[in-house]
Amino acid sequence: MKSEFRNVSKGAVAGYWISTVLFALQMSFTAYAQLRLPQVAQMFAHLGFPDYFRVELSWAKLAGVAALLLPIIPARIKEWAYAGFAITLVSALFAHLSVGDGVAQWSWSVGTALLGAVSYFFFRRVAG
DSSP states (O other): OGGGGTTOOHHHHHHHHHHHHHHHHHHHHHHHHHHHOHHHHHHHHHTTOOHHHHHHHHHHHHHHHHHHHOTTSOHHHHHHHHHHHHHHHHHHHHHHHHTTOOHHHHHHHHHHHHHHHHHHHHHHHHHO
């Protein structure tokens, strides 16, 4: 990806890395929480998801984070990671809304999705 940064403003590159690192930290934290915190496992059960899905989703998130952060990963793979994160976050919002959860439960998915959108916006600027 480094060669793809030619003729791109330093501000766009900085915006990309800042938003992407923050997004990656958030997704990594949620993956960790899904794997380690009992209250998060209980929330998955509350949403009606089987336990194996929580574990599978956590590892997929960590793989997506690696795809976004490693410069050697091709842009097309990064696009798929962004798509996977978008599907995950929209699905989380719908899952919370479908069981009647309040803003406190679903706002994290919306905030994280907005951060991911900013990261993707800058990705498109720096990757061409």
